[in-house]
Amino acid sequence: MPHPNPTPRQIHSSGPLRGRVAVPGDKSISHRALMFSALAVGESRVEGLLEGEDVLATAAALRAMGAEIERGADGIWRIHGVGVGGLLQPQGALEMGNSGTSTRLLMGLIASHAITAAFTGDASLTKRPMGRVIEPLSRMGASFTSYPGGRLPLILRGTNPAIPIDYTLPVASAQVKSAVLLAGLNTPGITRVIEPIATRDHSERMLRGFGATVEVENSPAGRIIAITGEAELKPQRIVVPGDPSSAAFLVVAATIVPGSDVIVENVGLNPTRAGIFTALRMMGADITELNPREVGGEPVADLRVRHAQLKAIEVPAELAPSMIDEYPILFVAAAFAEGRTVARGAHELRVKESDRIAAMAAALGACGVETQEYEDGLAVQGNGGEAIAGGGTVATQLDHRIAMSMAVAGLYTRAPLTLDDAAPIATSYPIFFESLDKLRGTNAMQPA
Numbered sequence: 001m002p003h004p005n006p007t008p009r010q011i012h013s014s015g016p017l018r019g020r021v022a023v024p025g026d027k028s029i030s031h032r033a034l035m036f037s038a039l040a041v042g043e044s045r046v047e048g049l050l051e052g053e054d055v056l057a058t059a060a061a062l063r064a065m066g067a068e069i070e071r072g073a074d075g076i077w078r079i080h081g082v083g084v085g086g087l088l089q090p091q092g093a094l095e096m097g098n099s100g101t102s103t104r105l106l107m108g109l110i111a112s113h114a115i116t117a118a119f120t121g122d123a124s125l126t127k128r129p130m131g132r133v134i135e136p137l138s139r140m141g142a143s144f145t146s147y148p149g150g151r152l153p154l155i156l157r158g159t160n161p162a163i164p165i166d167y168t169l170p171v172a173s174a175q176v177k178s179a180v181l182l183a184g185l186n187t188p189g190i191t192r193v194i195e196p197i198a199t200r201d202h203s204e205r206m207l208r209g210f211g212a213t214v215e216v217e218n219s220p221a222g223r224i225i226a227i228t229g230e231a232e233l234k235p236q237r238i239v240v241p242g243d244p245s246s247a248a249f250l251v252v253a254a255t256i257v258p259g260s261d262v263i264v265e266n267v268g269l270n271p272t273r274a275g276i277f278t279a280l281r282m283m284g285a286d287i288t289e290l291n292p293r294e295v296g297g298e299p300v301a302d303l304r305v306r307h308a309q310l311k312a313i314e315v316p317a318e319l320a321p322s323m324i325d326e327y328p329i330l331f332v333a334a335a336f337a338e339g340r341t342v343a344r345g346a347h348e349l350r351v352k353e354s355d356r357i358a359a360m361a362a363a364l365g366a367c368g369v370e371t372q373e374y375e376d377g378l379a380v381q382g383n384g385g386e387a388i389a390g391g392g393t394v395a396t397q398l399d400h401r402i403a404m405s406m407a408v409a410g411l412y413t414r415a416p417l418t419l420d421d422a423a424p425i426a427t428s429y430p431i432f433f434e435s436l437d438k439l440r441g442t443n444a445m446q447p448a
């Protein structure tokens, strides 16, 4: 999967990481803040928005459908929404780049508007399954013409009024849940999503904050989320908390490099997202929460992380939904643990920005780490906390999380490793290398 401008990068081993660094805004929350603001009547303000390529793709699509979205010189984003039901016909294809969240959530938003939209994306996104949103949105009355296998590029013809549905999620996916709820926003009556396994709940929390009626009930069948349609959203001031998925790279970096002691500031700790910290603590990581507080309706803390000797675990499959994006960095932590870590029950990893089971098996293998692939997971043989061999070239496969995970692995190797392309990191954490350099006090990430 070639990138239009591949940026190879060599990663050199590091001395202890020290100091403090704040992680950028949460990607999931940033997408939602823009989308809901674009549907409110009046001006919303968003502080701490993640200015990564994925979120900028959402902003561009919303502008193409009538919302006014500007970044002020003060770094605060101001959004003038069109009102629920007010999205306009876009004049060109919506270019989604690498972003599955933009694509699936916007498909939901558009499905209950009488407009037509074409979606396209990069070589990673066009391989990812969209049938999981096409299916429920078709039941609500939208129609689709997609590439074979329910892939992008696709054309969506929305409908108004759409039909409210009760929909049980066949896969644990916050994107599918959110797509149906967002379609439900402009659908008469009550649209319900039943999730047998709870996934990240940012849509529910934030929609309520914007004034929509969203009721959540726990039942034997799972969480039932009911949204009352034809809602009116009121403009909000939103502060986006830091992204736990981004923080996880720095937390593992400090854990594996001997002598490290860092504070990662502003880490969102919503329980539907914080599974990685539970798993790392089970392995023996030394993570302390400082200054717990609430930001934008989400629990947040600063994390003090000191180097620790990790032990292998069997990663509980129940943690999968709350750490689904963190398996690649968990596999890196496992490479430095004592013993063999086994993670199963994470089949969804096969359909992320890359096939993350195969991509991490290959990446770690290129650096001398033994792994065993399962259909639904990976086993990683740890080396007891010594530096790994390194020396190899890692194929990052248009996947930001493979690139950042292996950049972290590269901090403690016997020979420098090379990322074939570090450019995908800009989708979610454009200042990743600056953050790492700040903690290591040198510029050790050299272009190859």
Ligand code: S3P
Pocket (backbone or CB within 6 Å): 027, 028, 029, 101, 172, 173, 174, 175, 176, 178, 200, 324, 325, 348
């Ligand atoms: C996301 C949901 C998850 C996650 C993705 C962001 C969201 O995807 O992997 O990075 O913001 O709703 P799935 O819904 O496919 O699990």
